[in-house]
Every structure is written in structure tokens, then in C-alpha cells.
Amino acid sequence: MPLEPSSADYWQGVPDDRGNVLIIGIDFGTTYSGVAWATPYDFEQEQINLIHSWPGMGLEKGKAPTELCYEDGQVYWGYEVPADADAVQWFKLLLLREDDLSPALANSEHVRRCRRMLHDQAKTPVDLVADYLRLLWAHVLDTISRDRGDAAVAGMRLHVVLTVPAIWPGYARQRMEEAVSQAGILDARPAGPTELTLVTEPEAAALATLYNSATACRQGDVVIICDAGGGTVDLVSYKVTRRSPLVIEEAIEGVGGLFGSIFVDEAFEHMSQRRLGPKWDSLSKAGVKELVRGEWQQVIKPQYKHMANSRRQYTVGIPAEAFASKAELNDVSREPHIKMGRFHLTGDQIEKLFEYSFDGIDRLIDEQISAIKATKDLSVSDIILVGGLGGSPYLHQHLKERHGSDINVLQSTGTKPWTAICRGAVYKGCYKTFVAGGEGYRPLPVTVASTVSRFSVGLCFSQLYSEAYHREEDRYYDEKEGVYFAGRQMEWYLRKGSSVQAMTPIRHDFYLLVNGPKTEWTRELYLCNSADAPSRKGDGVEKMCDLTCNFASIVDRLPYYESPSGQIFKKFAYEIVMIPSGASVEFAVLYQDQRLASKEVKQADFWLRCDSLISNRTCDNAVAYPEAIATELRQFQPSHGSQLSPQHPALR
Helix, strand or coil: CCCCCCHHHEECCCCHHHHCEEEEEEECCCCEEEEEEECHHHHHCCCCEECCCECCECCCCCCEECEEEEECCEEEEHHHCCCCCCCEECHHHHHCCHHHCCHHHHCCHHHHHHHHHHHHHCCCHHHHHHHHHHHHHHHHHHHHHHHHCHHHHHCCEEEEEEEECCCCCHHHHHHHHHHHHHCCCCCCCCCCCCEEEEEEHHHHHHHHHHHHCHHHCCCCCEEEEEEECCCCEEEEEEEEEECCCEEEEEEEEEEEECCCCHHHHHHHHHHHHHHHHHHHHHCCHHHHHHHHHHHHHHHHHHHCCCCCCCCCCEEEECCHHHCCCHHHHCECCCCCEEECCEEEECHHHHHHHHHHHHHHHHHHHHHHHHHHHHHHCCCCCEEEEECCHHHCHHHHHHHHHHHCCCCEEEECCCCHHHHHHHHHHHHHHHHHHHCCCCCCCEECCEEEEEEECCCEEEEEEEEECCCCCCCHHHEEEECCCCEEEEEEEEEEEECCCCEEECCCCEEEEEEEEECCCCCEEEEEEEEECCCCCCCECCCCEEEEEEEEEECHHHHHHCCEEECCCCCEEEEEEEEEEEEEECCEEEEEEEECCEEEEEEEEEHHHCCCCCCCCCCCCCCCCEEECCCCCCCCEECCCCCCCEEECCCCHHHC
16 A cells, blocks of 8 residues: 655645754765755745855856865865865775775875875874865855855754765764864854754765656656765665655665776776876876866766767877977877877777776666565666766666666756755755644655664663573573573664664663662663674674663652562663654653653764664563663563552551
8 A cells, every 4th residue: 555644744834943944965075075055945945056156166066076285374175276286185085994995996096195195284084074074164154145145144053964975884974973073064153053964875866866756756666776976886776655745665775885986087097197108207286187187077978978880089188298299299009099199089998997887886786676676576667877977978878778678777967966965965954854744734745754774773681581592601590580581682673674664663661670779770772784683692793872861750659569589679660762863863761751861873873874763673571681770671571579559568
């Protein structure tokens, strides 16, 4: 049956005081970065504003280069970086540990230059990213203020939505958040605190793309969003469960890899270096930049298409400084030919430069299609291309020929693929800020009903001991209950690969027998990245965070309980609830619907593609691991003993 939208799936213009919010979506990319923004009224009119004007660039561009230069005590960024400067590029990749980069990438000239810059400037990767974001942020605020006025912007609360690669591990996301804070983006403002949301790049791209093509989707379609950017290529797949309004759910866990357009550019640079030989050493930094960023990046790479049996040649000008004399301007002794100081490239030579990236993209798509077929018995109907490389006509042509008539390969025109991520980030922020329920509200254009978890998340507990099920080493005797329990057992709130239902919390009932003055306990929450999460705590199970609860305010209201040994306790029965909350997950302790404690866990603390981690799962006969404060944390009722009424003789 079609999924019926809940009240959370509706919005009505500008509910309550949330209209005084400015949403800013930032796509911080490996090679280029873009920004989009919207007010509530813009969103109501389906208007997302893109920043097209950048310092140092007279023409309007959808993005600015992710590039920095430190010179004479000044920091230059984007188009302002001088052509002959010792600039750093690709520094976003330094947020990853070196062992998470391929050897070829870790040893590339751009990455080695970044590391030299870190050493020379005594900076960390977070410092580099923060320096860039600080300058970008200042330009963003200045641009919006010129459009809407200083007073209007100063009076708005800010909601910043920053996109990150889906394949990034938690530590890289944490470093990204540190850079945002260090850049001053979260500094205090009179209008109120700035909210930060992290969203994965393919999810943002999906929101922007499906928002604009919702009417073309059919119920039951399975769509792969292929976000092919500068550094990473991320794939996420959605099944359409409702057509109007569009409701989608993630079909299977996504995949990704380092196959972006930087590898096409690097292949061109290596080809040029090999072909020029000793002449390459005559090129200045400005000359290399002119060669790579000129006709190659601006014309040939973004426009190339395969033409069968074509003898057409594509020319790229070589900076004059590479040639010592006019006699060297022509060299057809080997390919690619050099004529009149220009490379003459054939289609075959250009296509070889795309091979590494395309091979990686093909593997990712094949893996996703096979997994969808094997686990869900579904067929992919569409592949939608977004991102810088995703806008390549050659990539569209390649995938269309490869997948034949079975799958539609879709690609928006113009700059839409290039700017899809920052636009989608604004959609994400608008949905999170303006979604509300009530009479008169209309459905959201796109609703993500569920996603797929990337980790298992759970608690360590104790269970009634069973010789057939538990290890002897985990057994211990509880004198208060008069029975044997098995410790070190894991109860998973959420399992890797399971469907995550948005806005659906999971609740577990527990109790604690209290016999001392201490009224505070701490529980440890764990995560596991294994495909099959283990039933007991061991290798592969890592601590995520602590959840601490102080129940002094309700201890006088707790009922009494008598154990089999005749001891009198107070019984603290409560729930531990897992609650989705935008870009974080909240764990809460409830006593008779009263919240006693909560713990917010941000996305950076555990690597999950979705921002709602909640799924429904039951937990049978689970008892938490022993606590030092009183007795064990138990689930459901004690196996022995009885609850006492106030008139019981033991209480008189």
C-alpha cells in the first residue's frame, strides 16, 4: 500500500516563529565550492538563491575554486589566488587519514604540496579548511546582506547546512565540524545561536534533483543518484513508495569511492608532463595552471562526447614559456602531436584520461544494481547524474551505452548538476526548519520516509543465563535476585543495513533496584560496523558515548521491592528511548513520560548516512550489565521477588 504521510510530512509556508530564519547550504568540495541560500518566503515561492559572484572573477560562476594561498602575511582564496602563487588545492582530502587515501593519491603532487604547506605554515588540515571557510563565509554574508540589507540579515537566526561525502568516516566529519566552528560560522549572534546540520552529498543531491523531477517518478521506481564530484563519487539508491506527493525510501546501503574529476585532471597533467619531457620543467606554476585550467578544464573536459569514426582533433594551448625556440613549436614525432605550440588530442587519447574514474564509477553502479536485485528483488529504473563530473556528456553517454534500454540515465542541463548539492542542502535545511503539522498544511514535495543504517547501535546488558546459549565465562550469580545471569550481552537498538524509519523512536523498558544514597548512573552506548553485529561485547564493538541519568527528583515516588533474600529496595522502572533529531540522534531516559536525562549524539560521532537512526525492534528478557550503584539494570520484571505495598510489614 502507498505510504501515507504523517503530520510531520506537511508544511504551510512560515509556521510560528520559524520564519525568521536564513538557511545557507554550503557545498565544500575538493576542487570547487558552492553556496545557496533561502529565507522562508523564498522557500514558499520555490526560490533557491545561488551565489554566482565571487571575488577575483568578473564573470558569474556557480562555484569558486577550493584553493588557498598564503603570501606576505595575506591569505588569498578562490579566484583571488594569483596565477603564479604557490597555492594549495585538494586540502579537503587532508581531513582523511593518510591510510584512508590510495597510495597514488597520497603521493600526488597536490597532496604533497598541501602537506608541505602544513609544515611551512605550522597548520593542521583543520586550520586550512577553517581558513578557507572563514573567507567564504565572509563573502556569503556580505552577498546576502547586499541583497536583503544588513539589518534584515542581522535579525535572522542562521541555519547552516554543510554537505560531506557519504563515504567519510566519523573522525573526518568531526574534523569538518571543528573547522566550521574555528572559521567563526557558529559565533554568537544577537538573533540567536546558529544551527549546524551535516548532510551527505548524495542525499542533498537527491533532494534537489527529485524535487525538480518529482512528477516524472512512478511508484515502485528505484532511482540511483550518482554524485560524481571533484574528489569522491557517492551512490545512494531510493525506491519511490508514493508518487504525489513524492515519498522515497533508501533501497539499500550506498557505496562510494575516490573516483572524482581530480583524477581526470591529474591524468591530463601526467600525460602533458610525459609528452613535454624536459620542456615541462620550463613551466612556471602559472604556466601549469594555465595548461590544466584553460581549454582543458573549461572546454574539452566538460563538453567532450565520443564520436564514432571521427577524425576530429581537440587542441590545448601550451604556454609559450615551454618552448625555447620557434623550432620547438611543432613536434609530430610522437603522440599527442604538438603543432603551432598546441597539443592535438584525438578522441581515443582523451577517453584514456577518463578511464580510471569511469572504471571506478562502473564498479560502484554494478555493485549497487546487483545488491538491489539480490536483497530487495528490485530493478533499477533510473540513474540520475549530479556533481561536477556528473555533468559530463561523455559520462552520460558512457553509462547510457553501457546499460542500454534497461535503465534511464538522466542528466539535467546547464549548471544544475554542478550546483545540485548546495541547492539540496538548502532544501534539507528548509524541511528541517519549516516542517510542521496541523490543519491546512500541505504535503512536502519530497519526503524521505526511511534510510539505511551504516552501523549497529546498542547497549551492553545482562540476560538470564542459559547454558545452551551463553558462554560460561560470562556467567555470574546475583545474590539479590537469586539467579545466574550472563553479562557482556549486546542488545542492538539498530542493526547495520536495517531500514531506519524517520521520526519513529524505539523504546526499551528497564528497571534498577536501588538500595543506597547514590541516585545517578551512567550507561555506555556502543556501535559496531560489522555486517553481522555480535550477540556479545567483543572485538568490533566500540564505545560511542555515555548516557548519565540523575533520578534524585523522583526517588521518593519510587515503589518498594523485596528481593528473595528479604532485602528491601526501591524499584526505578524507566525507558531508554532513541529519538531522531535532525542531524543528530538523542537518547533519553523517561520515567512515567517524564524526561530525566538525554544525550545528543551528532553524526560525526558515528558514521551514518541518514540523520534519523531509529528503527522498531523488540528486546526480550534483556537485563543491563551490573551497575556499582545498587544492583543490576534490569528489563521488564524481576525474575524473583515481589513489589511491596506501603502496608507491607517490612515497610512499617
